Amino acid sequence: MRKTLQEKMFHEMEQKDIFRQAQNYAFDYADHVLERNVYPTPDAIADLDMFVEKLPQSMGNAAEILEQLNQYGTPASVAHTGGRYFGFVNGGVIPASLAVRWLSDFWDQNTALYVISPVASKLEEVSESWLRELLGLPGKVVAGFVSGSSLAIFCGLAAARYRIFQNNNWDINKKGFCGAPKVRVVAGRQAHGTVVKAIALLGFGIDNIEWAETDAQGRIIPSEVPELDESTILILQAGNVSSGAFDSFDELCEKANKAHAWVHIDGAFGLWAAASVLLNHLTKGMEKADSFSVDGHKTLNTPYDSGIVLCNDKEALTNALHASGSYIAYSENRDGMLYTPEMSRRARAIELWAALKYLGKEGVDELVSGLHQRAVQIGQELKAENFQILNDVVFNQVLVACDSDKITVQTMRHIQESGECWVGGASWDGKAVIRVSVCSWATTEGDITRSVNAFVTARNKAVHELRNT
Numbered sequence: 001m002r003k004t005l006q007e008k009m010f011h012e013m014e015q016k017d018i019f020r021q022a023q024n025y026a027f028d029y030a031d032h033v034l035e036r037n038v039y040p041t042p043d044a045i046a047d048l049d050m051f052v053e054k055l056p057q058s059m060g061n062a063a064e065i066l067e068q069l070n071q072y073g074t075p076a077s078v079a080h081t082g083g084r085y086f087g088f089v090n091g092g093v094i095p096a097s098l099a100v101r102w103l104s105d106f107w108d109q110n111t112a113l114y115v116i117s118p119v120a121s122k123l124e125e126v127s128e129s130w131l132r133e134l135l136g137l138p139g140k141v142v143a144g145f146v147s148g149s150s151l152a153i154f155c156g157l158a159a160a161r162y163r164i165f166q167n168n169n170w171d172i173n174k175k176g177f178c179g180a181p182k183v184r185v186v187a188g189r190q191a192h193g194t195v196v197k198a199i200a201l202l203g204f205g206i207d208n209i210e211w212a213e214t215d216a217q218g219r220i221i222p223s224e225v226p227e228l229d230e231s232t233i234l235i236l237q238a239g240n241v242s243s244g245a246f247d248s249f250d251e252l253c254e255k256a257n258k259a260h261a262w263v264h265i266d267g268a269f270g271l272w273a274a275a276s277v278l279l280n281h282l283t284k285g286m287e288k289a290d291s292f293s294v295d296g297h298k299t300l301n302t303p304y305d306s307g308i309v310l311c312n313d314k315e316a317l318t319n320a321l322h323a324s325g326s327y328i329a330y331s332e333n334r335d336g337m338l339y340t341p342e343m344s345r346r347a348r349a350i351e352l353w354a355a356l357k358y359l360g361k362e363g364v365d366e367l368v369s370g371l372h373q374r375a376v377q378i379g380q381e382l383k384a385e386n387f388q389i390l391n392d393v394v395f396n397q398v399l400v401a402c403d404s405d406k407i408t409v410q411t412m413r414h415i416q417e418s419g420e421c422w423v424g425g426a427s428w429d430g431k432a433v434i435r436v437s438v439c440s441w442a443t444t445e446g447d448i449t450r451s452v453n454a455f456v457t458a459r460n461k462a463v464h465e466l467r468n469t
């Protein structure tokens with residue numbers, strides 16, 4: 001007799017065969033990811049069309065669904081969790097953090113309120129205090145756990161907006177911008193695109209940004225920062241997305257504090273420098289800022305998605321994110337939704353907690369310093385092969401160029417096609433560059449050397465082709 005939907009699903013939960021099947025595929029993936037082609041082959045990408053079909057009319061078979069996903073999805077995935085993916089700024093994944101995610105997936109917790117998930121609330125609270133300690137932030141700093149830096153930046157700037165207007169007796173939540181006093185926004189020329197997006201979303205207007213000029217590394221030149229006052233938001237950067245450079249927090253925060261301006265630091269991947277003895281000179285003075293945004297899923301290597309807003313003005317953050325006053329009813333325990341724009345949210349702090357507990361202070365230091373050392377290594381080895389390195393490798397980012405833009409672009413394409421490693425492109429100072437971002441704990445010295453060989457082979461091919469055209 002035909003089973004009902006409910007009977008089928010009870011059966012699946014009881015038998016657990018589909019979870020074993022998923023586990024087998026996942027373990028097989030882990031066994032091959034270090035050696036497989038880093039980017040999917042053109043055939044694997046073409047096969048993705050196997051997913052294009054009509055919405056099924058009737059109930060499916062879970063085992064067959066998993067099988068299809070493994071057959072066509074696995075080969076088309078990008079090997080982020082291996083050691084030779086250097087594109088964008090993407091992290092790998094810490095095994096303990098991943099394992100904890102599997103367990104908590106079965107819990108399916110919602111972190112909106114303490115009462116909905118006491119365990120998620122507690123682990124957010126613990127993670128918040130550990131983050132303060134690790135990053136050297138003041139005791140009153142609170143954290144909101146969001147999807148990534150895009151949203152964390154938005155939240156930090158929303159808190160700034162709330163506070164500055166409030167200081168002018170203007171409740172922005174109720175009154176909006178019509179007739180509002182002026183709030184100024186100052187950002188470096190090299191501010192990340194997500195900073196600009198947050199400024200637009202918050203209604204400040206991109207055309208109203210007062211840009212501070214930057215130096216050859218992309219750092220704000222302190223003398224180029226316009227006069228600050230109590231109605232200004234100054235946005236700084238810990239880790240330029242191309243060069244990895246850090247603004248001079250000590251000097252700029254000091255200046256902003258004196259003027260009673262609000263400082264937000266976009267530290268998506270770079271804020272973690274504060275947790276490395278070797279690198280914490282880069283973030284000196286950052287604790288004087290008012291809000292911060294940082295990712296778990298980049299440098300810290302938690303699974304996606306994981307971003308954190310940190311703010312030393314709890315009232316501003318919680319009021320900014322919850323326009324309706326009735327929500328601002330603090331329970332005795334942590335209610336996660338007060339610190340984020342969302343109400344329902346997955347319990348991503350569980351993986352963050354696991355990563356921090358597993359690594360400890362020493363482990364975070366070793367991870368962050370290790371990424372830097374591998375970045376320095378690839379810079380040196382590429383230089384020895386006559387590639388140009390265009391930035392000071394202060395963190396994990398390396399900007400590479402060949403003798404001409406044409407050769408650079410063609411070389412990058414051949415590297416990508418080789419499957420040996422994956423790097424993306426950008427333009428830096430008007431020049432085409434290859435961007436190398438060392439972000440995974442899994443990258444070894446051997447991976448670096450193997451990748452440098454792929455660069456050399458790709459450049460030979462590019463030079464040869466361009467000579468023959």
Ligand SMILES: *Cc1c(COP(=O)(O)O)cnc(C)c1O
Nearest residue numbers: 089148149150192194241268295
């Ligand atoms: C990646 C990045 C962002 C955006 O972070 P997401 O987690 O992708 O939303 C913002 N700023 C900088 C400097 C980044 O590197």
